[in-house]
Amino acid sequence: MHSPVPEVEALSWEHLVTTALLGTDRRPLPVSGTAVDGPVALLDAAALHTARRRAGVCPAPAAPLLEVSGPDTRPPLPDAARRRLALLLADRGGGGGGGSRGSAPDLTELLPQWLAFAGDLGFAAPAELLPPLLDAARARTDLRPAALAFAGPRARWLARLNPEWKYVLRTAVDGDPGLPPGERGAAARRLWEEGLFAERTALLGRLRAEDPAAALDLLAGTWRTERAEDRLMFLDSLRTGLSPADEPFLEQALTDRSRNVRALAAELLTALPESALAGRMAERAATCVAPDRITGPGPGIVVEAPHACDAAMERDGVIAKPPSGRGERSWWLGQIVEAAPLSSWTERFGGSSPAEIVAMPVADGWQGELHAAWCRAAVRQGDAAWSRALLGAPGSPQAAGPGAVSLAERARLLAALPDEERAEWVAVFVSAHGLSEAFQLLGGCTVPWRGALGRAVVDALNIARDSGSYPWSFSGVMGLAERCLDPAEADRLESLAAATAEPPDTRPGSGTYWVEAFQRLVSTLRLREEIRRELEGSQGKAGAEPYA
DSSP, rough: OOOOOOHHHHSSSSHHHHHHOOOOSSSHHHHSSSSOHHHHHHHHHHHHHHHHHHHHHOOOOOOOOOOOOOOOOOOOOHHHHHHHHHHHHHHHTTOOOOSSSSSSSHHHHHHHHHHHHHHHHBOOOOOOGGGHHHHHHHHHHHHHHHHHHHHHHHHHHHTTOOGHHHHHHHHHHOOTTTTHHHHHHHHHHHHHHOOHHHHHHHHHHHHHHHHHHHHHHHHHGGGSSOHHHHHHHHHHHGTOOOGGHHHHHHHHHHTOSSSHHHHHHHHHTTTTTTHHHHHHHHHHHHHHHHOOSSSSSEEEEEEOOOSSOHHHHHTOOOOOOOOOOHHHHHHHHHHHHHHHTTTHHHHHHTTTTHHHHOOOOOGGGHHHHHHHHHHHHHHHTTTTTHHHHHHHHHHHHSOOOOOOOOOOHHHHHHSSSHHHHHHHHHHHHHHHHHHHHTTTTTTTOOBBBBBHHHHHHHHHHHHHHHOOOOOOHHHHHHHHHHHHBGGGGGHHHHHSOOOOOOOTTTTHHHHHHHHHHHHHHHHHHHHHHHHHHTTTOOOOOOTOOOOO
């Protein structure tokens, strides 16, 4: 450092900072007649001031010691499973570029399954892997429920020390073992009153799954002060745990200022077949749809759509103005039938079963409108018998059923069936129509795809490969199979993974793609089985479901 210039040395720290910001050309320092340039003199003076400031600082009081994290009494992970988790977390960035994925498993897609299984077995997360686990959940919101449940009480303790993990404090409130039971209700109410919209929506959804009455109490307490768009999203959370106890609140919401809120409240009420609104809709539907025992040789259905939409209908959720290109009367009819309890039709048609009612001819071309409304009602009310009747036979030549025209409609109807029946139905559909029509249906099946469904998927993939189908069009199904197929199918797939000569009529490179895809599928299934063995290598929570 140069010899200090007294005039510059005497300047205040604030003066030096301002000079540094403006520059010594615009705010010259008093260095004339010295051998030191202005910028050098500025830096010298700043160094002296810094030394003085540091020398004059008094010792601060010692910071309080950190509170000890709450105990995690769950059993530790087996060593092999701990090493596997470390590999999965280290690879979470993935290799997801474009082009061929090669034959190696996609570890990023295995992490959610690993977390779900470890959580079911009741293991505690290794302390040294908590930071990368919380980083992974910060980057992928789909991981957060399982990751935070696996992380346990130490997740909240760590989140208070790192602002990048503050999402943990927002999302892990109710049911978090890190909070004493007496504080969970208070923490939930504080988050509800002070949190961001996304945090409040997530909280309401979690509470509805655990304590629907408490969630409704929170919502009712602030309902009148919420914005219309927020009321709509909050009201939609009531789908979880919907029960007759929600009816009084929903009836009040029918008079809400927002038309969208009124419509959603009406929809939720019609999902309660014993509600007063459902009864009113049943009465309206009975005046529109009736048995026809005159025009045909057997029982049929006659439809007389409404001629007007009165104020009472609008209050009950019927939207008066139809979409562009839709007739008013058919629009009103569809909404009324959709909202009527499906149980009322059995009585209306003399005790006939849903299958018998769906099979009846409908006069005057109203069948499509009527069946579509029944499909929406079956989905809304979760009625398995009506869903079964409207789905029709899965092996029929047409991919559409008697009521469900699109695959999306059939996927929604399938959700009402028991798990095993749904898997059997989709297995027959895949065998009859192949995989190109079945992607949406497969996504609703319980994992893993065992038995007939697993065999049907493997056979359909083999047929697609042998028929010279464009391989990249099946990439979505292959990705789904990697996550969902029963690992027991790996032995059957082994032969398909062997390299073979490309048939002359196939597209160039398709044979190589199929081989890589089957090799990746086999290696992923075997890795999933290895993960299961690693996690079951030490006994966790008793009675956990078997995993694949």
